[in-house]
Amino acid sequence: MPKSLRRLAALIRKEVTQLLRDRRGLAYMLGLPLLQLFLYAYAVNTSVYHIPTAIVDQSRDRKSREFVQALVNSQYFNATLQLENGAEVMTAIDKGQVRAGVIIPPHFAADTDRGSATVLMMLDGSDSASVSSGYSAAALVAQSYASHLATEQVQRKGIRTSALAGASALPITTSTRVLYNPDMIDIWFLLPGLAGLILQTLAVQQAALIIVRERELGTIEQILITPTRPLELVLSKMIPLLALCLLTMGVVVGIGVFWFGVPFQGSFFLYFWLTLLFIASSLGLGLLFSNRARTQKQAQQQALLTMMFGLLLGGMIYPRSAMPAIPRFIGDLLPMTYFVRASRTIFTKGVGLRFVWTDMLALAIYTVVVVLLAARNFKKRLD
Amino acid sequence: MSNGTGLDPQQPIVVRNLTKKFGDFVAVDNVSFAVNAGEVFGWLGPNGAGKTTTIRMLLGLLHPTSGSTHVLGLNSATQTKAMHAIVGYMSQQFTLYNDLTAAENIRFYGMVYGLSNRDLRQRQAEIIQMAGLEGREKALTSTLSGGWKQRLALGCAIVHRPKVVFLDEPTAGVDPISRRDFWTLIYAMAKEGVTVLVTTHYMDEAELCQRIGFISQGRLVALDRPGRLKQTQMRGDVLELNVSNPDLAMRILKAAQQSGQLPLDEVALYGAQIHAVVPSAEAYKEVLRALLSTAGIEVRSLERIAPTLEDVFISAVNAPA
Numbered sequence: 001m002p003k004s005l006r007r008l009a010a011l012i013r014k015e016v017t018q019l020l021r022d023r024r025g026l027a028y029m030l031g032l033p034l035l036q037l038f039l040y041a042y043a044v045n046t047s048v049y050h051i052p053t054a055i056v057d058q059s060r061d062r063k064s065r066e067f068v069q070a071l072v073n074s075q076y077f078n079a080t081l082q083l084e085n086g087a088e089v090m091t092a093i094d095k096g097q098v099r100a101g102v103i104i105p106p107h108f109a110a111d112t113d114r115g116s117a118t119v120l121m122m123l124d125g126s127d128s129a130s131v132s133s134g135y136s137a138a139a140l141v142a143q144s145y146a147s148h149l150a151t152e153q154v155q156r157k158g159i160r161t162s163a164l165a166g167a168s169a170l171p172i173t174t175s176t177r178v179l180y181n182p183d184m185i186d187i188w189f190l191l192p193g194l195a196g197l198i199l200q201t202l203a204v205q206q207a208a209l210i211i212v213r214e215r216e217l218g219t220i221e222q223i224l225i226t227p228t229r230p231l232e233l234v235l236s237k238m239i240p241l242l243a244l245c246l247l248t249m250g251v252v253v254g255i256g257v258f259w260f261g262v263p264f265q266g267s268f269f270l271y272f273w274l275t276l277l278f279i280a281s282s283l284g285l286g287l288l289f290s291n292r293a294r295t296q297k298q299a300q301q302q303a304l305l306t307m308m309f310g311l312l313l314g315g316m317i318y319p320r321s322a323m324p325a326i327p328r329f330i331g332d333l334l335p336m337t338y339f340v341r342a343s344r345t346i347f348t349k350g351v352g353l354r355f356v357w358t359d360m361l362a363l364a365i366y367t368v369v370v371v372l373l374a375a376r377n378f379k380k381r382l383d
Numbered sequence: 384m385s386n387g388t389g390l391d392p393q394q395p396i397v398v399r400n401l402t403k404k405f406g407d408f409v410a411v412d413n414v415s416f417a418v419n420a421g422e423v424f425g426w427l428g429p430n431g432a433g434k435t436t437t438i439r440m441l442l443g444l445l446h447p448t449s450g451s452t453h454v455l456g457l458n459s460a461t462q463t464k465a466m467h468a469i470v471g472y473m474s475q476q477f478t479l480y481n482d483l484t485a486a487e488n489i490r491f492y493g494m495v496y497g498l499s500n501r502d503l504r505q506r507q508a509e510i511i512q513m514a515g516l517e518g519r520e521k522a523l524t525s526t527l528s529g530g531w532k533q534r535l536a537l538g539c540a541i542v543h544r545p546k547v548v549f550l551d552e553p554t555a556g557v558d559p560i561s562r563r564d565f566w567t568l569i570y571a572m573a574k575e576g577v578t579v580l581v582t583t584h585y586m587d588e589a590e591l592c593q594r595i596g597f598i599s600q601g602r603l604v605a606l607d608r609p610g611r612l613k614q615t616q617m618r619g620d621v622l623e624l625n626v627s628n629p630d631l632a633m634r635i636l637k638a639a640q641q642s643g644q645l646p647l648d649e650v651a652l653y654g655a656q657i658h659a660v661v662p663s664a665e666a667y668k669e670v671l672r673a674l675l676s677t678a679g680i681e682v683r684s685l686e687r688i689a690p691t692l693e694d695v696f697i698s699a700v701n702a703p704a
Contacts, residue, residue, distance in 0.1 A: 010490075011495070016489060018480065018482050021482050022482065222472070224472065225470070226446060226495045227464060288620070
């Protein structure tokens with residue numbers, strides 16, 4: 001056993017020396033995740049602010065004006081046009097003058113007093129980002145406005161607020177988003193998943209390249225005739241990359257928290273272990289690719305495919321619950337899927353092990369399986 | 384274990400009826416030979432003849448389709464781990480890490496082979512000295528020139544003092560002085576009882592081997608000492624021609640060979656001289672002279688010479704199977 005450990009130490013030392021000596025590669029490995037982070041955080045913004053909006057106020061009272069003002073104050077809408085009816089709004093949207101219309105029916109004030117006001121929202125369906133942003137923003141405004149009204153009403157009647165606050169809340173469907181991220185700041189929602197995408201991409205790619213690189217250089221042939229065991233070789237490739245990826249994760253989360261101001265609600269300790277398992281399983285997956293690939297190009301392609309699947313199916317952007325069985329199953333094969341779910345749970349919700357242990361266990365099993373498979377598939381032969 | 388080939392299982396390298404097929408292609412075809420302890424054995428053949436394939440099977444990197452190889456009494460295919468601990472290998476490609484220093488490469492392989500720290504320090508000093516790398520221990524391997532790289536690669540291959548060493552074209556692409564130095568190292572190893580199997584395309588190096596195996600299209604076509612091979616393997620005599628227009632003379636002789644006008648086994652240009660292999664020097668000397676003179680070529684000299692190993696090599700390769 002000490003001989004095996006000594007070999008492992010020699011192999012790891014060699015990998016670390018090579019990693020640190022390759023300045024360009026190191027800069028790429030540390031720089032690319034940051035580039036991805038800033039690109040996604042700044043460029044991929046699914047919220048659309050200041051949607052040009054036509055207003056049809058058929059109620060023309062204080063409450064309707066307040067409601068319009070609340071929409072404008074939300075920053076999502078700019079009241080650019082005052083129109084008379086829905087047909088005019090349609091025309092304005094058709095012409096591209098506005099991308100949304102708000103139609104407040106007559107008796108709006110009276111209806112809100114009864115607690116069942118209806119406002120018609122028209123949205124330009126050719127621009128899905130505007131539609132979803134506008135819809136959720138308007139719904140939120142409507143809810144807060146209505147509950148605000150309700151509170152006002154309750155106080156005027158002189159009844160104790162607390163007792164009726166719950167009852168006064170209209171049939172509101174509260175989404176998770178609103179619960180933990182009341183202002184719907186995209187990066188809050190994005191970061192815990194984005195960290196998963198970035199790290200899975202980095203880990204799979206680097207691990208996929210690392211064995212096939214030696215195969216291409218021919219250096220593997222020399223290693224193959226030493227007493228080195230496949231598992232030692234696989235671990236020696238994995239451990240230095242694990243350290244590097246953990247460091248990168250620290251930087252990504254650090255930037256998320258301190259630069260973008262995303263609140264970290266949960267336990268750092270728990271998050272560290274989750275990350276460790278996640279990165280180990282991603283590296284294992286990459287090493288499995290590396291064993292099967294004949295050239296670095298093939299390995300690179302497999303890594304790219306994994307990134308694409310991760311982006312689309314990993315649950316970072318598109319909710320997995322809405323996916324058909326097959327894409328969801330493919331998502332299940334990615335370490336990222338488990339991480340994204342658990343990451344959000346710890347990061348955003350701040351809840352503990354009780355809610356993430358299944359995902360963590362899945363990642364642990366995943367790691368063991370892929371590492372053993374990679375070692376098993378690693379042939380000590382050339383044919 | 385049948386011993387029908389008459390090979391002594393005590394010998395450090397034993398190859399028995401070895402065959403390797405890649406699909407329909409037979410890379411190694413029923414090859415048998417053995418190498419004696421402390422011998423420098425040349426494993427020769429043209430590119431693609433099956434030299435490297437044979438070595439890879441000896442090292443357990445490829446599995447034979449049929450037949451077997453034993454190294455130091457261990458079956459290459461089934462006792463690979465034990466065998467790897469006591470053999471050394473320098474592959475055709477340069478396989479050290481270019482981004483590690485010379486000393487780091489030696490340390491790495493030393494540790495992988497399980498050397499103790501004390502042993503490693505001693506071996507490192509010995510190898511640095513052997514490779515002539517004093518003062519360059521901390522130079523990146525990529526910055527070393529060809530001869531140094533080859534000697535360092537040899538050093539790393541023998542860091543664990545193996546009893547058998549396989550060298551696959553170790554001197555390809557290095558200058559003559561480095562090649563000479565390298566062979567001095569090979570002989571130093573053999574003197575200490577290490578068995579060396581080496582492949583090369585340089586005939587001067589082949590002459591330095593104690594015994595030679597010639598492989599052509601996967602088949603072992605000759606196996607003997609270099610001196611004996613020159614006597615036994617040559618079918619016919621070698622004539623050396625010195626002519627006024629070697630290029631034209633070559634064309635004429637080749638045409639005569641192809642048309643069947645002359646039974647030439649081989650015609651080849653060696654610098655300005657032409658070597659022609661004829662069934663008998665006495666019978667064909669004048670025929671050749673007449674043929675070339677007719678074409679207006681001045682024949683300055685036409686002598687029967689002792690065959691070089693290269694003549695033997697070409698003759699063996701071209702011999703009908």
